[in-house]
Amino acid sequence: MWVLIDNRRTQSCNNWYELRWILPVLCVFSVLLVVETITKEEKRRLRDQVKEMFDHAYSSYMEHAYPADELMPLTCRGRVRGQEPSRGDVDDALGRFSLTLIDTLDTLVVLNKTEAFEEAVRKVIKDVHLDNDIVVSVFETNIRVIGGLLGGHSMAIMLQDQGEYMQWYNNELLYMAKELGYKLLPAFNTTSGLPYPRINLKFGLRRPEARTGTETDTCTACAGTLILEFAALSRFTGESIFEEHARKALDFLWEKRQRSSNLVGTTINIHTGDWVRKDSGVGAGIDSYYEYLLKAYVLLGEDIYLERFNTHYAAIMKYISQPPLLLDVHIHKPMLNARTWMDSLLAFFPGLQVLKGDIKPAIETHEMLYQVTKKHNFLPEAFTTDFRVHWAQHPLRPEFAESTYFLYKATGDPYYLEAAKSIIENLNRYARVPCGFAAMKDVRTGSHEDRMDSFFLAEMFKYLFLIFSEKEDLIFDVEEYIFTTEAHLLPLWLSTAVQPITTKNTSENQELDDSNFDWSCPNTKILFPNDPQYAHNVREPFKNVVDKSCPKDSAKGHKEDFQVTFQSESSPGSTGPRPPLRARDFMANNPEHLEILKRMGVTLIHLKDGRVQLVQHASQAASSVDAEDGLRFMQEMIEFSSQQQKEQLPPRAVQIVSHPFYGRVVLTAGPAQFGMDLSKDDAEARGFVEKSEPYNACTYITNPGVIKGKIALMQRGHCMFAEKARNVQKAGAIGGIVIDDNEGSSSDTAPLFQMAGDGKSTDDISIPMLFLFMKEGKIILDAYLEYKEVEVLLSSKAKDRGIDSESMEQKTSEESVEDVVTGQTVLPSTDYDSSSKGESSVTIESGSAHASDSENFGDSLPYQDALAKESETVKGEETDQSKDIPPESSEPAAKSVADSSKDNKHKLNDILADWREDIEAFERMEKDEL
Secondary structure, three states: OHHHHHHHHHHHOOOHHHHHOOHHHHHHOOOOOOOOOOOHHHHHHHHHHHHHHHHHHHHHHHHHOOOOOEEEOOOOEEEOOOOOOOOHHHHHHOOOOOHHHHHHHHHHHHOOOHHHHHHHHHHHHHHOOOOOOOEEEHHHHHHHHHHHHHHHHHHHHHHHHHOOOOOOOOOHHHHHHHHHHHHHHHHHOOOOOOOOOEEEOOOEOOOHHHOOOOOOEEEHHHHHOOHHHHHHHHHHHOOOHHHHHHHHHHHHHHHOOEOOOOEOOOEEEOOOOOEEEOEEOOOOOOHHHHHHHHHHHHHHOOHHHHHHHHHHHHHHHHHHEEOOEEOOEEOOOOOOEOOOEEEHHHHHHHHHHHHHOOHHHHHHHHHHHHHHHHHHOOOOOEEEOOOOEEEOOEOOOOHHHHHHHHHHHHHOOOHHHHHHHHHHHHHHHHHEEOOEEOEEEEOOOOEEEOOEOHHHHHHHHHHHHHHOOOHHHOOOOHHHEEEOOOOOEEEHHHHHOOOOOOOOOOOOOOOOOHHHHHOOOOOHHHHOOOOOOHHHHHHHHHOOOOOOOOOOOHHHHHHHHOOOOOOOOOOOOOOOOOOOOOHHHOEOOOHHHHHHHHHOOEEEEEOOOOOEEEEEOHHHOOOHHHHHHHHHHHHHHHHHHHHHHOOOOOOEEEEEOOOOOOOOEEEEEEOEOOOOOOOOOOOOEEEEEEEOOOOOOOOOOOOHHHHOOOEEEEEOOOOOHHHHHHHHHHOOOOEEEEEOOOOOOOOOOOOOOEEOOOOOOOOOOOOOEEEEOHHHHHHHHHHHHHHOOOEEEEEOOOOOOOOOOOOOOOOOOOOOOOOOEOOEOEOOOOOEOOOOOOOEEEEOOOOOEEEOOOOEHHHOOEEOOOOOOOOEEEEOOEEEEOOOOOOOOOOOOOOOOOHHHHHHHHHHHHHHHHHHHHHHHHHHHHHHOO
16 A cells, blocks of 8 residues: 555646655554564465455355345344344444445455355446445445445456456446445535435435434534445546545535534534534544544545545644543543543554554554453443443454554554464454354353444454465455555545545644654654664553553442442431331332322333333422432432442353353353352352253242253242242252243343342352343243253353353453432332342443332342443423433422432432433444444
8 A cells, every 4th residue: 555655646736745745654564574473374274264264254244144134143143124123223233235245245256256255246237236225424425335445346357357356347346336436425415415324225315205304413523434335436437426425525514523623523413513522632523533534535536535634634633642541521621531441442543543644652652552452352432541341342343453564564563463473362262152153242241242343354364364465375465555544445546546635734834843844755763763662662561551550449439429428317307206118128019118209299100021210200299308208218228228328249251151152152140149159269050051950940849850950940939039049049959040030031122130139148058040031031041942951150240252261350340320300200220020029130321210019129239230231310390311411400309308418419410411421422423334
């Protein structure tokens, strides 16, 4: 890519000033020849291993999923939109157009699989239809499908020119890309020129049958990541309309930047241009907007894109970059951090800095990311500034591999070969399953999610193969192409294919840091000052940045924030000497307690899943004093939950170790407050599973001869968890797995909880007990029905896929999150088994309170796995969902609340505002690409 830029640019311009910005990149790759610690033989072995891994993933998709959009690797079937439970915005990438095959086309050529590429192109031409009645993401369809078709077309004409393959090809992929481009154009029919986020492939927008067209917001990256594919489409076909629309969208985003900081927000109104979310970073929601400004300059050779990128880049380095961290800020107050965590999508940024020529901060940030992967095996979807897990998922994202590739190309440092090698090893050890590679649901436990996104094949294997390949290993010169954000290859000669469309230069002349202009060839004194150890010396201060960090005691902070002074005596003026109801004493089936709640204005709402919700309406209390008692009761419940958070148990793992799984299927399980403590060293239980009879295990086990020495499978309901444990333990079971009885329940959609005791001593229970939702439990039950002998391992964390390796220490830190809304207090939820008379568990979820009609709150502990699905707030008499929660409520709870309660409530609202912002960011991440 880089050598050819020099030749192309001298053809399109004669101004040295135009060259000096990109030249650092051109010079980087020939600066040093470092003696590699990984031999050529080892590189060749790793290159071949990457090909074998790709073959495993690609053949699994073709065998078990094609023509579906994506492979579900745990259940070995295709994911078809509408036939599987909806995952929300994540499914907007799926359009019933064999997404994974299209996204993988140019990867086949990079890996020298030309015959497979030719066969795949024939399948796409023959089988793929683009007029489906389905609503898709404009952003995802552009980068994955149009980008995949154009990348495939670029490879096809290259092979055609070589004279051996694709001689029959007649631009069919290009025509398909053009057809799809026209289907996306109606999305740009806005006053701003910013596209709608979604469109119906068959019916377009706004028509009733289209089921879309009413959206008002889109992310910055969604609107600003079009120029490469749309410009390439225009220059391949000669039809300028695509490039014109992409340019107009970029122009509008540039005009709407915050002028004092030169930063852009994360979400923008497509009609008014107002910023909906004003936080700014380089990760989810913005990432590829910056990437496409610089790459548009590289591909198209027009200075306006570089000028805009440099303006933004200077602002990023001034406000967002806090080496080695990259932290979001507010666009109007850029010195104020918007959050204290980072998302994994920012891992692409060091690679972009390499393209810019700013190597030192690229090395620093990459080193920090590498240390995080060493700690957690993969980059968690989000992690805090002290490198704890914030969101535990990892959908096999390629951004870290991408930056590793670019830094190796820039430095020649074998250190980055070792980093790439670790990616390969972790993928094989933790993500590989019999039908491909499965995303990680939780990097702490090693549990899997039944998804293998198309970008895994489009990007991951491309970068890993290239980093271990020599030039002679490739059948074409990759430096003649530029990578899109989906790693599709577009030829650099497109800049001279047709006359470029003139664009009004709307940028303002701004005086940038003069040091930027010093980066011109030769630049060895800036990048590598005559020192072969330059990259090593830059990394060294950050070598132990993760391990040496001192995690903050978040639980302590929350405890202080939520501390409430509770008065045991009744307030003056109350009717009689009755003390207020204590949270730990509350029982949902106690008529007296329910009457007290009613008097305090607390409403009991029965939910469809059998749980109940507690919500306080101060206006419905019998008196102002009762309203105050109700507020104190709700706040005490929150405090009680907060204090119990310290006793939380982390999630556990159920690992299927028998044939044909061999430890490659790991299920996230809820722990129990009783029985064997799986968090202790070497604490685990391994054995074959058997269903107890009766299945609910609430009475004497009638098949003790079968259960003895096995791990018992039980159904949730009808009695308490501890009673089930005692019954199967008495029958000789060495462990127990309780499977939820709620059809369709899944840890994908419901937070895990820990199984509580029965209010009595549980010291007599010695076997480990774990809980699985229905979806995860069904995987074991299906395996049991098919293979009969299914062996599982119950542990704190999935073991190495060899199973016999040393157990790894569980390192997890849960955050305490509470939810209180002024005026109406919403209680942390208590999730009880609705079908039982005694089973109990507690989980913090969505800001609402849940309790069974038969249990005591004091018998159970709160458990939170990942609070980022949705947020619930109460206004007036209604419950509504909101993304923006003001730090202060518009309605006071009760005028007579004590001063101490008011001060505490103010602290609660401050914390709520931060938490709501995190929830909102998560929702945006899922909408963008998660």
